[in-house]
Amino acid sequence: MIYITLISFLGPKGTFTHEAANMMGGELIPYCTIPAVLESVASNETSYGVVPIENSIEGPVGITLDSLAHKFDLKIFKEIIIPINQNLIVNPGCKLEDIEDVYSHSQAISQCQEFISENKIQPHYAVSTANAAKSIIGDKSKAAIGNRKAAELYGLEILKANIQDTDNNETRFVVVSNECHKPTGNDKTSIIFSIYEDRPGELYKILGIFQKNNINLTKIESRPSKKGLGKYLFFVDFYGHKDDDVIKSIINEIDENTYFLKVLGSFPEF
Amino acid sequence: MIYITLISFLGPKGTFTHEAANMMGGELIPYCTIPAVLESVASNETSYGVVPIENSIEGPVGITLDSLAHKFDLKIFKEIIIPINQNLIVNPGCKLEDIEDVYSHSQAISQCQEFISENKIQPHYAVSTANAAKSIIGDKSKAAIGNRKAAELYGLEILKANIQDTDNNETRFVVVSNECHKPTGNDKTSIIFSIYEDRPGELYKILGIFQKNNINLTKIESRPSKKGLGKYLFFVDFYGHKDDDVIKSIINEIDENTYFLKVLGSFPEF
Numbered sequence: 126m127i128y129i130t131l132i133s134f135l136g137p138k139g140t141f142t143h144e145a146a147n148m149m150g151g152e153l154i155p156y157c158t159i160p161a162v163l164e165s166v167a168s169n170e171t172s173y174g175v176v177p178i179e180n181s182i183e184g185p186v187g188i189t190l191d192s193l194a195h196k197f198d199l200k201i202f203k204e205i206i207i208p209i210n211q212n213l214i215v216n217p218g219c220k221l222e223d224i225e226d227v228y229s230h231s232q233a234i235s236q237c238q239e240f241i242s243e244n245k246i247q248p249h250y251a252v253s254t255a256n257a258a259k260s261i262i263g264d265k266s267k268a269a270i271g272n273r274k275a276a277e278l279y280g281l282e283i284l285k286a287n288i289q290d291t292d293n294n295e296t297r298f299v300v301v302s303n304e305c306h307k308p309t310g311n312d313k314t315s316i317i318f319s320i321y322e323d324r325p326g327e328l329y330k331i332l333g334i335f336q337k338n339n340i341n342l343t344k345i346e347s348r349p350s351k352k353g354l355g356k357y358l359f360f361v362d363f364y365g366h367k368d369d370d371v372i373k374s375i376i377n378e379i380d381e382n383t384y385f386l387k388v389l390g391s392f393p394e395f
Numbered sequence: 396m397i398y399i400t401l402i403s404f405l406g407p408k409g410t411f412t413h414e415a416a417n418m419m420g421g422e423l424i425p426y427c428t429i430p431a432v433l434e435s436v437a438s439n440e441t442s443y444g445v446v447p448i449e450n451s452i453e454g455p456v457g458i459t460l461d462s463l464a465h466k467f468d469l470k471i472f473k474e475i476i477i478p479i480n481q482n483l484i485v486n487p488g489c490k491l492e493d494i495e496d497v498y499s500h501s502q503a504i505s506q507c508q509e510f511i512s513e514n515k516i517q518p519h520y521a522v523s524t525a526n527a528a529k530s531i532i533g534d535k536s537k538a539a540i541g542n543r544k545a546a547e548l549y550g551l552e553i554l555k556a557n558i559q560d561t562d563n564n565e566t567r568f569v570v571v572s573n574e575c576h577k578p579t580g581n582d583k584t585s586i587i588f589s590i591y592e593d594r595p596g597e598l599y600k601i602l603g604i605f606q607k608n609n610i611n612l613t614k615i616e617s618r619p620s621k622k623g624l625g626k627y628l629f630f631v632d633f634y635g636h637k638d639d640d641v642i643k644s645i646i647n648e649i650d651e652n653t654y655f656l657k658v659l660g661s662f663p664e665f
Binding site for chain 2: 179180181182183184185187188206231235250291293295297325326328329332333335336339341342343344345346347348349351352353354355356357
Protein backbone atom coordinates (compact mmCIF):
# COMPACT_ATOMS: atom_id res chain seq x y z
CA MET A 126 0.00 0.00 0.00
CA ILE A 127 1.31 3.39 -0.98
CA TYR A 128 0.55 6.37 1.21
CA ILE A 129 0.48 9.68 -0.66
CA THR A 130 0.46 12.93 1.30
CA LEU A 131 -2.23 15.30 0.01
CA ILE A 132 -1.29 18.97 0.02
CA SER A 133 -3.78 21.74 -0.69
CA PHE A 134 -2.64 25.11 -2.01
CA LEU A 135 -4.13 28.41 -3.10
CA GLY A 136 -4.67 27.75 -6.80
CA PRO A 137 -5.08 27.73 -9.64
CA LYS A 138 -1.96 26.04 -11.00
CA GLY A 139 0.72 28.46 -12.14
CA THR A 140 0.51 30.87 -9.19
CA PHE A 141 3.38 31.76 -6.87
CA THR A 142 1.71 29.65 -4.18
CA HIS A 143 1.89 26.70 -6.58
CA GLU A 144 5.63 27.36 -6.90
CA ALA A 145 5.97 27.30 -3.09
CA ALA A 146 3.82 24.16 -2.75
CA ASN A 147 6.06 22.41 -5.26
CA MET A 148 8.78 22.47 -2.61
CA MET A 149 6.73 20.00 -0.54
CA GLY A 150 6.70 16.33 -1.53
CA GLY A 151 3.20 15.02 -2.18
CA GLU A 152 0.15 15.33 -4.39
CA LEU A 153 -0.83 18.97 -4.85
CA ILE A 154 -4.50 19.94 -4.97
CA PRO A 155 -5.50 23.51 -5.88
CA TYR A 156 -8.29 25.26 -3.93
CA CYS A 157 -9.96 28.52 -4.95
CA THR A 158 -9.61 30.57 -1.77
CA ILE A 159 -7.36 30.79 1.26
CA PRO A 160 -10.15 29.79 3.69
CA ALA A 161 -10.90 26.75 1.48
CA VAL A 162 -7.25 25.64 1.72
CA LEU A 163 -7.33 26.02 5.52
CA GLU A 164 -10.70 24.24 5.77
CA SER A 165 -9.37 21.28 3.76
CA VAL A 166 -6.65 20.79 6.38
CA ALA A 167 -8.95 21.39 9.36
CA SER A 168 -11.37 18.73 8.04
CA ASN A 169 -8.50 16.29 7.30
CA GLU A 170 -9.23 16.20 3.56
CA THR A 171 -5.57 17.10 3.12
CA SER A 172 -2.58 16.80 5.46
CA TYR A 173 -0.99 20.15 4.68
CA GLY A 174 -2.09 23.44 3.16
CA VAL A 175 0.11 26.11 1.57
CA VAL A 176 -0.97 29.77 1.66
CA PRO A 177 0.83 33.13 1.38
CA ILE A 178 1.18 35.04 4.67
CA GLU A 179 3.25 38.13 3.87
CA ASN A 180 5.03 39.90 1.06
CA SER A 181 8.07 42.07 1.67
CA ILE A 182 6.63 44.94 -0.39
CA GLU A 183 2.88 44.75 0.02
CA GLY A 184 2.79 43.50 3.60
CA PRO A 185 0.55 40.97 5.28
CA VAL A 186 -2.02 38.81 3.54
CA GLY A 187 -4.96 39.89 5.71
CA ILE A 188 -7.24 36.94 4.99
CA THR A 189 -4.54 34.44 6.03
CA LEU A 190 -3.77 36.22 9.30
CA ASP A 191 -7.44 36.78 10.11
CA SER A 192 -8.40 33.18 9.30
CA LEU A 193 -5.60 31.75 11.46
CA ALA A 194 -6.54 34.14 14.28
CA HIS A 195 -10.31 33.81 14.28
CA LYS A 196 -11.57 30.86 12.24
CA PHE A 197 -9.25 27.88 12.40
CA ASP A 198 -7.16 26.11 15.03
CA LEU A 199 -4.31 25.13 12.75
CA LYS A 200 -0.58 25.02 13.33
CA ILE A 201 2.12 26.60 11.22
CA PHE A 202 4.25 23.55 10.37
CA LYS A 203 6.77 25.12 8.02
CA GLU A 204 7.61 28.39 6.31
CA ILE A 205 8.70 28.78 2.68
CA ILE A 206 10.15 32.00 1.30
CA ILE A 207 10.40 32.56 -2.44
CA PRO A 208 11.60 35.57 -4.45
CA ILE A 209 8.83 37.16 -6.50
CA ASN A 210 9.77 38.07 -10.04
CA GLN A 211 6.90 39.56 -11.98
CA ASN A 212 6.80 39.26 -15.75
CA LEU A 213 4.76 40.91 -18.47
CA ILE A 214 3.02 37.98 -20.15
CA VAL A 215 1.58 38.37 -23.64
CA ASN A 216 0.25 36.39 -26.59
CA PRO A 217 3.01 35.11 -28.91
CA GLY A 218 4.36 37.84 -31.19
CA CYS A 219 2.90 40.79 -29.23
CA LYS A 220 4.87 44.00 -28.82
CA LEU A 221 4.80 46.43 -25.90
CA GLU A 222 3.13 49.13 -28.01
CA ASP A 223 0.17 46.80 -28.75
CA ILE A 224 -0.70 46.47 -25.07
CA GLU A 225 -3.58 48.60 -23.77
CA ASP A 226 -4.74 46.62 -20.75
CA VAL A 227 -2.97 44.53 -18.17
CA TYR A 228 -4.57 41.96 -15.84
CA SER A 229 -3.28 40.53 -12.58
CA HIS A 230 -3.85 39.93 -8.89
CA SER A 231 -4.11 43.22 -6.98
CA GLN A 232 -0.80 42.58 -5.15
CA ALA A 233 1.03 41.99 -8.44
CA ILE A 234 -0.49 45.18 -9.91
CA SER A 235 0.70 47.09 -6.84
CA GLN A 236 4.18 45.63 -7.15
CA CYS A 237 4.52 46.84 -10.77
CA GLN A 238 2.94 50.30 -10.53
CA GLU A 239 5.92 52.16 -11.95
CA PHE A 240 6.14 49.91 -15.00
CA ILE A 241 2.38 50.17 -15.58
CA SER A 242 2.24 53.95 -15.36
CA GLU A 243 5.42 54.53 -17.41
CA ASN A 244 3.95 52.44 -20.21
CA LYS A 245 0.46 53.97 -19.88
CA ILE A 246 -1.28 50.61 -19.64
CA GLN A 247 -4.67 50.34 -17.94
CA PRO A 248 -4.52 47.94 -14.95
CA HIS A 249 -7.37 45.53 -14.12
CA TYR A 250 -7.70 43.18 -11.16
CA ALA A 251 -8.00 39.41 -11.52
CA VAL A 252 -8.54 36.75 -8.88
CA SER A 253 -5.01 35.37 -9.33
CA THR A 254 -1.96 35.84 -11.53
CA ALA A 255 -2.74 32.53 -13.25
CA ASN A 256 -6.37 33.51 -13.94
CA ALA A 257 -5.09 36.77 -15.40
CA ALA A 258 -2.82 34.87 -17.79
CA LYS A 259 -5.68 32.59 -18.84
CA SER A 260 -8.00 35.55 -19.45
CA ILE A 261 -5.78 37.24 -22.06
CA ILE A 262 -5.39 34.25 -24.39
CA GLY A 263 -5.96 35.34 -27.99
CA ASP A 264 -6.27 39.09 -27.35
CA LYS A 265 -3.19 41.00 -28.53
CA SER A 266 -4.12 44.27 -26.80
CA LYS A 267 -4.05 42.55 -23.42
CA ALA A 268 -1.20 41.47 -21.15
CA ALA A 269 -1.02 39.73 -17.78
CA ILE A 270 1.47 39.97 -14.93
CA GLY A 271 2.63 36.74 -13.34
CA ASN A 272 5.31 34.09 -13.10
CA ARG A 273 7.05 32.03 -15.76
CA LYS A 274 4.93 28.97 -14.94
CA ALA A 275 1.70 30.81 -15.79
CA ALA A 276 3.08 31.84 -19.20
CA GLU A 277 4.16 28.25 -19.99
CA LEU A 278 0.87 26.77 -18.79
CA TYR A 279 -1.23 28.83 -21.21
CA GLY A 280 1.10 28.96 -24.25
CA LEU A 281 1.94 32.62 -23.66
CA GLU A 282 5.25 34.49 -23.84
CA ILE A 283 7.21 36.66 -21.47
CA LEU A 284 7.66 40.03 -23.20
CA LYS A 285 9.56 41.60 -20.32
CA ALA A 286 10.94 39.91 -17.21
CA ASN A 287 11.36 41.38 -13.70
CA ILE A 288 9.00 44.33 -14.08
CA GLN A 289 8.46 44.74 -10.31
CA ASP A 290 9.20 48.24 -8.91
CA THR A 291 11.77 47.15 -6.34
CA ASP A 292 14.04 44.25 -5.69
CA ASN A 293 13.83 42.64 -2.24
CA ASN A 294 10.45 41.36 -3.38
CA GLU A 295 9.83 38.04 -1.67
CA THR A 296 6.79 36.27 -0.31
CA ARG A 297 6.64 34.14 2.79
CA PHE A 298 4.27 31.18 2.60
CA VAL A 299 3.21 29.00 5.49
CA VAL A 300 2.44 25.31 5.42
CA VAL A 301 -0.36 24.65 7.91
CA SER A 302 -1.21 21.35 9.51
CA ASN A 303 -3.10 19.89 12.47
CA GLU A 304 0.15 18.74 14.03
CA CYS A 305 3.19 20.63 15.30
CA HIS A 306 6.70 20.36 13.94
CA LYS A 307 9.23 18.75 16.28
CA PRO A 308 12.14 20.88 17.54
CA THR A 309 15.08 20.98 15.11
CA GLY A 310 17.40 23.29 17.07
CA ASN A 311 16.85 26.17 14.63
CA ASP A 312 13.21 27.07 15.07
CA LYS A 313 10.84 29.99 15.13
CA THR A 314 7.55 30.31 16.99
CA SER A 315 4.49 32.34 15.90
CA ILE A 316 1.99 33.73 18.39
CA ILE A 317 -0.98 36.11 18.25
CA PHE A 318 -2.06 38.20 21.22
CA SER A 319 -4.34 41.09 22.16
CA ILE A 320 -3.41 43.55 24.88
CA TYR A 321 -5.71 45.25 27.35
CA GLU A 322 -6.40 48.50 25.43
CA ASP A 323 -7.41 50.41 28.53
CA ARG A 324 -4.02 49.91 30.19
CA PRO A 325 -1.34 52.13 28.63
CA GLY A 326 2.10 50.61 28.08
CA GLU A 327 0.85 47.02 27.75
CA LEU A 328 2.67 46.35 24.46
CA TYR A 329 5.84 47.74 26.04
CA LYS A 330 5.40 45.28 28.92
CA ILE A 331 4.97 42.30 26.57
CA LEU A 332 8.06 43.22 24.53
CA GLY A 333 9.95 43.48 27.83
CA ILE A 334 9.24 39.77 28.49
CA PHE A 335 11.19 38.87 25.32
CA GLN A 336 13.89 41.42 26.11
CA LYS A 337 14.70 40.13 29.59
CA ASN A 338 14.95 36.57 28.23
CA ASN A 339 17.21 37.64 25.33
CA ILE A 340 14.81 36.29 22.73
CA ASN A 341 14.82 38.17 19.43
CA LEU A 342 11.67 38.92 17.46
CA THR A 343 11.83 38.27 13.72
CA LYS A 344 8.45 39.86 13.01
CA ILE A 345 5.87 42.09 14.65
CA GLU A 346 2.72 42.86 12.74
CA SER A 347 -0.38 44.62 13.97
CA ARG A 348 -3.80 43.73 12.55
CA PRO A 349 -7.16 45.25 13.41
CA SER A 350 -8.89 43.07 16.00
CA LYS A 351 -12.20 43.90 14.24
CA LYS A 352 -13.42 45.41 17.49
CA GLY A 353 -12.92 49.07 16.48
CA LEU A 354 -10.19 51.47 15.38
CA GLY A 355 -7.08 51.44 17.57
CA LYS A 356 -7.72 47.87 18.79
CA TYR A 357 -5.16 45.44 17.51
CA LEU A 358 -4.07 41.85 17.39
CA PHE A 359 -0.30 41.48 17.31
CA PHE A 360 1.32 38.73 15.27
CA VAL A 361 4.79 38.10 16.62
CA ASP A 362 7.44 35.62 15.42
CA PHE A 363 10.52 34.92 17.49
CA TYR A 364 13.42 32.49 17.75
CA GLY A 365 12.97 29.26 19.70
CA HIS A 366 10.55 26.31 19.87
CA LYS A 367 7.44 26.36 22.02
CA ASP A 368 8.67 23.21 23.80
CA ASP A 369 11.95 24.89 24.88
CA ASP A 370 11.91 25.73 28.60
CA VAL A 371 12.64 29.44 28.13
CA ILE A 372 9.95 29.79 25.43
CA LYS A 373 7.42 27.91 27.60
CA SER A 374 8.02 30.37 30.41
CA ILE A 375 7.77 33.39 28.05
CA ILE A 376 4.47 32.09 26.65
CA ASN A 377 3.10 31.60 30.18
CA GLU A 378 4.06 35.12 31.19
CA ILE A 379 2.48 36.61 28.04
CA ASP A 380 -0.67 34.58 28.72
CA GLU A 381 -0.94 36.14 32.19
CA ASN A 382 -0.64 39.66 30.73
CA THR A 383 -2.95 39.52 27.71
CA TYR A 384 -6.65 38.80 27.32
CA PHE A 385 -6.14 36.70 24.19
CA LEU A 386 -3.19 34.50 23.26
CA LYS A 387 -2.92 31.88 20.56
CA VAL A 388 0.24 29.92 19.78
CA LEU A 389 0.26 29.33 16.02
CA GLY A 390 3.09 26.83 16.22
CA SER A 391 6.82 26.32 16.00
CA PHE A 392 8.61 25.46 12.80
CA PRO A 393 12.14 25.27 11.36
CA GLU A 394 13.52 28.59 10.11
CA PHE A 395 13.61 28.68 6.30
CA MET B 396 -13.11 88.56 -4.50
CA ILE B 397 -14.27 85.20 -3.20
CA TYR B 398 -11.68 82.67 -2.14
CA ILE B 399 -12.82 79.06 -2.47
CA THR B 400 -10.80 76.29 -0.86
CA LEU B 401 -10.19 73.43 -3.28
CA ILE B 402 -10.26 69.96 -1.77
CA SER B 403 -9.22 66.85 -3.66
CA PHE B 404 -10.56 63.43 -2.69
CA LEU B 405 -10.30 59.82 -3.85
CA GLY B 406 -13.18 59.67 -6.32
CA PRO B 407 -15.34 59.07 -8.10
CA LYS B 408 -18.35 60.76 -6.50
CA GLY B 409 -20.45 58.47 -4.36
CA THR B 410 -17.60 56.71 -2.55
CA PHE B 411 -17.09 56.63 1.21
CA THR B 412 -14.17 59.05 0.75
CA HIS B 413 -16.63 61.46 -0.90
CA GLU B 414 -18.81 61.16 2.20
CA ALA B 415 -15.80 62.03 4.40
CA ALA B 416 -14.72 64.92 2.14
CA ASN B 417 -18.24 66.36 2.41
CA MET B 418 -17.43 67.13 6.04
CA MET B 419 -14.90 69.73 4.88
CA GLY B 420 -16.11 73.12 3.62
CA GLY B 421 -14.92 73.86 0.07
CA GLU B 422 -15.14 72.76 -3.52
CA LEU B 423 -14.60 69.03 -3.83
CA ILE B 424 -12.62 67.64 -6.78
CA PRO B 425 -12.45 63.88 -7.37
CA TYR B 426 -9.12 62.27 -8.39
CA CYS B 427 -8.73 58.71 -9.65
CA THR B 428 -6.01 57.39 -7.33
CA ILE B 429 -4.65 58.03 -3.85
CA PRO B 430 -1.23 59.18 -5.18
CA ALA B 431 -3.03 61.63 -7.54
CA VAL B 432 -4.90 63.16 -4.57
CA LEU B 433 -1.64 63.55 -2.64
CA GLU B 434 0.18 64.94 -5.70
CA SER B 435 -2.54 67.59 -6.18
CA VAL B 436 -1.86 68.90 -2.68
CA ALA B 437 1.94 68.65 -2.98
CA SER B 438 1.82 70.70 -6.20
CA ASN B 439 -0.61 73.24 -4.67
CA GLU B 440 -3.37 72.50 -7.19
CA THR B 441 -5.59 71.93 -4.16
CA SER B 442 -5.24 73.02 -0.53
CA TYR B 443 -6.37 69.78 1.09
CA GLY B 444 -6.68 66.15 0.04
CA VAL B 445 -8.89 63.47 1.61
CA VAL B 446 -7.81 59.82 1.49
CA PRO B 447 -8.63 56.70 3.54
CA ILE B 448 -5.84 55.54 5.86
CA GLU B 449 -7.27 52.60 7.82
CA ASN B 450 -10.38 50.50 8.24
CA SER B 451 -11.24 48.85 11.54
CA ILE B 452 -11.89 45.48 9.86
CA GLU B 453 -9.55 45.33 6.88
CA GLY B 454 -6.64 47.27 8.37
CA PRO B 455 -4.32 49.82 6.84
CA VAL B 456 -4.66 51.28 3.37
CA GLY B 457 -1.15 50.36 2.22
CA ILE B 458 -0.87 52.82 -0.64
CA THR B 459 -1.73 55.78 1.64
CA LEU B 460 0.81 54.78 4.30
CA ASP B 461 3.51 53.98 1.74
CA SER B 462 2.94 57.23 -0.19
CA LEU B 463 3.09 59.36 2.97
CA ALA B 464 6.24 57.50 4.09
CA HIS B 465 8.20 57.40 0.85
CA LYS B 466 6.82 59.72 -1.82
CA PHE B 467 5.38 62.93 -0.39
CA ASP B 468 6.27 65.39 2.33
CA LEU B 469 2.74 66.20 3.37
CA LYS B 470 1.23 66.85 6.78
CA ILE B 471 -1.80 65.17 8.29
CA PHE B 472 -4.00 68.20 9.04
CA LYS B 473 -7.13 66.47 10.27
CA GLU B 474 -8.66 63.03 10.77
CA ILE B 475 -12.23 62.05 9.93
CA ILE B 476 -13.80 58.78 11.07
CA ILE B 477 -17.00 57.52 9.51
CA PRO B 478 -18.98 54.32 10.09
CA ILE B 479 -19.06 52.05 7.05
CA ASN B 480 -22.42 50.56 6.23
CA GLN B 481 -22.36 48.40 3.14
CA ASN B 482 -25.50 47.93 1.09
CA LEU B 483 -26.53 45.54 -1.66
CA ILE B 484 -27.33 47.89 -4.56
CA VAL B 485 -29.46 46.65 -7.46
CA ASN B 486 -31.45 47.86 -10.44
CA PRO B 487 -35.01 48.92 -9.53
CA GLY B 488 -37.35 45.96 -9.04
CA CYS B 489 -34.60 43.33 -8.70
CA LYS B 490 -34.94 40.49 -6.20
CA LEU B 491 -32.18 38.71 -4.29
CA GLU B 492 -32.78 35.46 -6.20
CA ASP B 493 -32.08 37.26 -9.53
CA ILE B 494 -28.55 38.22 -8.46
CA GLU B 495 -25.71 36.08 -9.82
CA ASP B 496 -22.76 38.48 -9.65
CA VAL B 497 -21.75 41.23 -7.26
CA TYR B 498 -19.23 44.01 -7.94
CA SER B 499 -17.33 46.20 -5.50
CA HIS B 500 -13.99 47.44 -4.24
CA SER B 501 -11.91 44.59 -2.82
CA GLN B 502 -12.17 45.95 0.74
CA ALA B 503 -15.99 46.10 0.49
CA ILE B 504 -16.07 42.53 -0.89
CA SER B 505 -13.90 41.40 2.05
CA GLN B 506 -16.18 43.15 4.52
CA CYS B 507 -19.26 41.31 3.22
CA GLN B 508 -17.84 37.81 2.69
CA GLU B 509 -20.40 36.03 4.85
CA PHE B 510 -23.34 37.64 3.05
CA ILE B 511 -21.82 36.85 -0.35
CA SER B 512 -21.13 33.20 0.41
CA GLU B 513 -24.48 32.60 2.15
CA ASN B 514 -26.28 33.91 -0.91
CA LYS B 515 -24.00 32.08 -3.37
CA ILE B 516 -23.23 35.22 -5.38
CA GLN B 517 -20.03 35.44 -7.42
CA PRO B 518 -17.87 38.37 -6.27
CA HIS B 519 -15.92 40.58 -8.73
CA TYR B 520 -13.51 43.40 -7.99
CA ALA B 521 -14.07 46.97 -9.16
CA VAL B 522 -11.84 50.02 -8.79
CA SER B 523 -14.26 51.68 -6.34
CA THR B 524 -17.69 51.13 -4.79
CA ALA B 525 -19.08 53.92 -6.99
CA ASN B 526 -17.63 52.41 -10.18
CA ALA B 527 -19.16 49.11 -9.20
CA ALA B 528 -22.60 50.74 -8.89
CA LYS B 529 -22.22 52.43 -12.27
CA SER B 530 -21.16 49.16 -13.93
CA ILE B 531 -24.34 47.25 -13.04
CA ILE B 532 -26.84 49.72 -14.50
CA GLY B 533 -29.44 47.91 -16.59
CA ASP B 534 -28.34 44.34 -15.76
CA LYS B 535 -30.74 42.60 -13.40
CA SER B 536 -28.44 39.65 -12.66
CA LYS B 537 -25.83 41.99 -11.21
CA ALA B 538 -25.54 43.82 -7.90
CA ALA B 539 -23.00 46.20 -6.40
CA ILE B 540 -21.90 46.80 -2.83
CA GLY B 541 -21.55 50.41 -1.68
CA ASN B 542 -23.07 53.32 0.15
CA ARG B 543 -26.48 54.99 -0.14
CA LYS B 544 -25.00 57.90 -2.11
CA ALA B 545 -23.77 55.59 -4.90
CA ALA B 546 -27.25 54.05 -5.25
CA GLU B 547 -28.90 57.49 -5.46
CA LEU B 548 -26.32 58.82 -7.92
CA TYR B 549 -27.00 56.09 -10.48
CA GLY B 550 -30.76 55.62 -10.04
CA LEU B 551 -30.31 52.27 -8.30
CA GLU B 552 -32.00 50.79 -5.24
CA ILE B 553 -30.80 49.36 -1.97
CA LEU B 554 -32.11 45.79 -1.81
CA LYS B 555 -30.54 45.04 1.56
CA ALA B 556 -28.86 47.46 3.96
CA ASN B 557 -25.97 46.78 6.38
CA ILE B 558 -24.71 43.56 4.80
CA GLN B 559 -21.21 43.87 6.32
CA ASP B 560 -20.05 40.83 8.35
CA THR B 561 -19.35 42.69 11.58
CA ASP B 562 -20.35 45.91 13.25
CA ASN B 563 -17.51 48.13 14.49
CA ASN B 564 -16.81 48.79 10.83
CA GLU B 565 -15.43 52.29 10.50
CA THR B 566 -12.85 53.94 8.29
CA ARG B 567 -10.42 56.63 9.31
CA PHE B 568 -9.67 59.21 6.62
CA VAL B 569 -6.92 61.81 6.78
CA VAL B 570 -6.99 65.29 5.36
CA VAL B 571 -3.48 66.12 4.15
CA SER B 572 -2.07 69.57 3.59
CA ASN B 573 1.25 71.37 3.19
CA GLU B 574 0.72 73.17 6.49
CA CYS B 575 0.39 71.92 10.06
CA HIS B 576 -2.66 72.29 12.26
CA LYS B 577 -2.21 74.59 15.26
CA PRO B 578 -2.45 73.09 18.75
CA THR B 579 -6.05 72.84 20.01
CA GLY B 580 -5.39 71.25 23.41
CA ASN B 581 -6.82 67.90 22.28
CA ASP B 582 -4.41 66.72 19.63
CA LYS B 583 -2.77 63.62 18.25
CA THR B 584 0.58 63.32 16.50
CA SER B 585 1.52 60.79 13.79
CA ILE B 586 5.09 59.65 13.22
CA ILE B 587 6.83 56.98 11.14
CA PHE B 588 10.12 55.42 12.14
CA SER B 589 12.47 52.55 11.29
CA ILE B 590 14.53 50.81 13.92
CA TYR B 591 18.03 49.40 13.57
CA GLU B 592 17.18 45.79 12.66
CA ASP B 593 20.53 44.43 13.79
CA ARG B 594 20.04 45.61 17.37
CA PRO B 595 17.54 43.42 19.27
CA GLY B 596 15.09 45.18 21.58
CA GLU B 597 15.06 48.48 19.64
CA LEU B 598 11.26 48.66 19.39
CA TYR B 599 11.05 47.98 23.11
CA LYS B 600 13.42 50.89 23.71
CA ILE B 601 11.34 53.29 21.57
CA LEU B 602 8.09 52.32 23.30
CA GLY B 603 9.89 52.93 26.59
CA ILE B 604 10.39 56.60 25.62
CA PHE B 605 6.60 57.06 25.47
CA GLN B 606 6.13 55.03 28.64
CA LYS B 607 8.47 57.06 30.83
CA ASN B 608 6.80 60.30 29.64
CA ASN B 609 3.29 58.92 30.29
CA ILE B 610 2.23 59.46 26.69
CA ASN B 611 -0.35 56.97 25.40
CA LEU B 612 -0.24 55.50 21.92
CA THR B 613 -3.55 55.40 20.03
CA LYS B 614 -2.17 53.33 17.16
CA ILE B 615 0.83 51.20 16.27
CA GLU B 616 0.99 49.72 12.81
CA SER B 617 3.86 47.89 11.17
CA ARG B 618 4.41 48.10 7.41
CA PRO B 619 7.09 46.41 5.33
CA SER B 620 9.93 48.86 4.73
CA LYS B 621 10.30 47.34 1.23
CA LYS B 622 13.87 46.37 2.17
CA GLY B 623 13.16 42.66 2.80
CA LEU B 624 11.04 40.41 5.02
CA GLY B 625 11.23 41.23 8.74
CA LYS B 626 12.20 44.87 8.10
CA TYR B 627 9.50 47.28 9.10
CA LEU B 628 8.41 50.87 9.24
CA PHE B 629 6.31 51.64 12.30
CA PHE B 630 3.42 54.09 12.08
CA VAL B 631 2.63 55.37 15.55
CA ASP B 632 -0.08 57.83 16.67
CA PHE B 633 -0.05 59.26 20.18
CA TYR B 634 -1.65 62.01 22.26
CA GLY B 635 -0.14 65.49 22.21
CA HIS B 636 0.96 68.13 19.68
CA LYS B 637 4.42 68.17 18.17
CA ASP B 638 4.89 71.73 19.47
CA ASP B 639 4.26 70.67 23.11
CA ASP B 640 7.50 70.58 25.11
CA VAL B 641 7.14 66.96 26.22
CA ILE B 642 6.33 65.79 22.67
CA LYS B 643 9.29 67.77 21.27
CA SER B 644 11.62 65.99 23.68
CA ILE B 645 10.09 62.57 22.89
CA ILE B 646 10.53 63.18 19.16
CA ASN B 647 14.16 64.22 19.69
CA GLU B 648 14.90 61.09 21.71
CA ILE B 649 13.26 58.85 19.09
CA ASP B 650 15.28 60.61 16.39
CA GLU B 651 18.51 59.76 18.22
CA ASN B 652 17.52 56.07 18.44
CA THR B 653 16.20 55.34 14.95
CA TYR B 654 17.76 55.56 11.52
CA PHE B 655 14.63 57.04 9.94
CA LEU B 656 12.03 59.32 11.50
CA LYS B 657 9.31 61.36 9.84
CA VAL B 658 6.76 63.46 11.70
CA LEU B 659 3.53 63.28 9.70
CA GLY B 660 1.90 66.07 11.68
CA SER B 661 -0.32 66.93 14.60
CA PHE B 662 -4.07 67.32 14.31
CA PRO B 663 -7.18 67.60 16.50
CA GLU B 664 -8.58 64.27 17.70
CA PHE B 665 -11.82 63.41 15.86
